Amino acid sequence: MKHWMPRILFIVLAFGGLELWAQKIEAVDGVRVVHNEKGGQWGKTPKVALELVRKIGDVDSDEVNLSFNQPGDVAVDPKGNIYILDSANARIQKFGADGKYLASIGRKGQGPGETMMPDSLDFDAAGRLIVYDPFQLRIQAFTGDGKETKITTLQGMRVTNLRCWTAGTYLTKGMVFAMPQRKGEEAKQPKLTLFKAYGPDGKLSREFGALVDLGDSMTSSMGNGIAYAVDGQGGVAAVFIFQNRLEKYSADGKLLWRADRPMNFSTELKKKAKMDTSEGKVVSMTAPEMNTCAVAVAVDKKERIWVVTYGRQLKKEEQIQQMMTAWSGPGGSISSVKSEVKGNTDLRKTDALKLEVFAPDGILLGEISLAHFVDHARICGDYLFLIDASRGATVYQYKIVEK
Numbered sequence: 167m168k169h170w171m172p173r174i175l176f177i178v179l180a181f182g183g184l185e186l187w188a189q190k191i192e193a194v195d196g197v198r199v200v201h202n203e204k205g206g207q208w209g210k211t212p213k214v215a216l217e218l219v220r221k222i223g224d225v226d227s228d229e230v231n232l233s234f235n236q237p238g239d240v241a242v243d244p245k246g247n248i249y250i251l252d253s254a255n256a257r258i259q260k261f262g263a264d265g266k267y268l269a270s271i272g273r274k275g276q277g278p279g280e281t282m283m284p285d286s287l288d289f290d291a292a293g294r295l296i297v298y299d300p301f302q303l304r305i306q307a308f309t310g311d312g313k314e315t316k317i318t319t320l321q322g323m324r325v326t327n328l329r330c331w332t333a334g335t336y337l338t339k340g341m342v343f344a345m346p347q348r349k350g351e352e353a354k355q356p357k358l359t360l361f362k363a364y365g366p367d368g369k370l371s372r373e374f375g376a377l378v379d380l381g382d383s384m385t386s387s388m389g390n391g392i393a394y395a396v397d398g399q400g401g402v403a404a405v406f407i408f409q410n411r412l413e414k415y416s417a418d419g420k421l422l423w424r425a426d427r428p429m430n431f432s433t434e435l436k437k438k439a440k441m442d443t444s445e446g447k448v449v450s451m452t453a454p455e456m457n458t459c460a461v462a463v464a465v466d467k468k469e470r471i472w473v474v475t476y477g478r479q480l481k482k483e484e485q486i487q488q489m490m491t492a493w494s495g496p497g498g499s500i501s502s503v504k505s506e507v508k509g510n511t512d513l514r515k516t517d518a519l520k521l522e523v524f525a526p527d528g529i530l531l532g533e534i535s536l537a538h539f540v541d542h543a544r545i546c547g548d549y550l551f552l553i554d555a556s557r558g559a560t561v562y563q564y565k566i567v568e569k
Contacts, residue, residue: 208532225559242546298328374419384439425528
């Protein structure tokens, strides 16, 4: 039996000079869905520009404080000091507003002030520097000068990419894959959602964000991978890595709208995943093959959404692979983590990547070309930070200039 969903279709046109800009907007189950047309509202004259302020760090640097190993995040304090999460070195490098090195915070280990491979950095409402280590499920709070003040352990399944959210809560990416269960043990399957929020005590307080069923568990897991960013009002922008899909959630977890845009390549599944199991145990796994649609996302103070995406897929000689190995200690806890990147990491420049800028309501405004690889993005005030973590281990600081 088919169920027809009510849809309301709108076509929006705008004329400016000789250019025509349009998008189709429809309501699906009460959710605004924006189908953007190519080019965006700005057309060939973007209303913003990026000015490179500086590059911080390099994997080949002879200066130990600038020799990063897979930097994963950036935060800026009210004085303009820049904190770079040097993930694989398990430390935070603090730089002044002028880019000069000031101090190192944290070290590798499992004790107070120590992490194994942290993936997130943020400031909470009290001005404390928050560092999250997903392998220990542990949040550590530091003062700006590096004094460790508090440790909070998240309860439940392993989650990643933590942000300080509303009313003292922490937002994370949820688990999007569950291993097959033996017959009769289906109730042990964890609830799969895009986001999980935790209270100050580390207990789960909310989960939201429905997954898209892509046919099988492995394809759905990979296809529901996201990058996300939080705006100044607690809204959450999520971009799907392997889907032509951008979503915006309110501060209470309600889906506000969904958007897509024209891509220069197919977004269809290229090859299905394969999983062989025996009595609920995985014997072998082959990942699905999909084109990559997005890399990272950030939100500026005007609540515009900046998506790092692809104008074309990477050539074989541009591709790299990241391998991560974790060793378990007594009781199944993670005792050690190693991350390794394979491929042509000497290649730093590319014309494959670009930035797409979306209005707060999901309308594509325009595009800005990029000339280097990007793995992570963060906007702090008037500055966009783009991180090349896997190749050059460099943080690019750009100033956002309004035209």
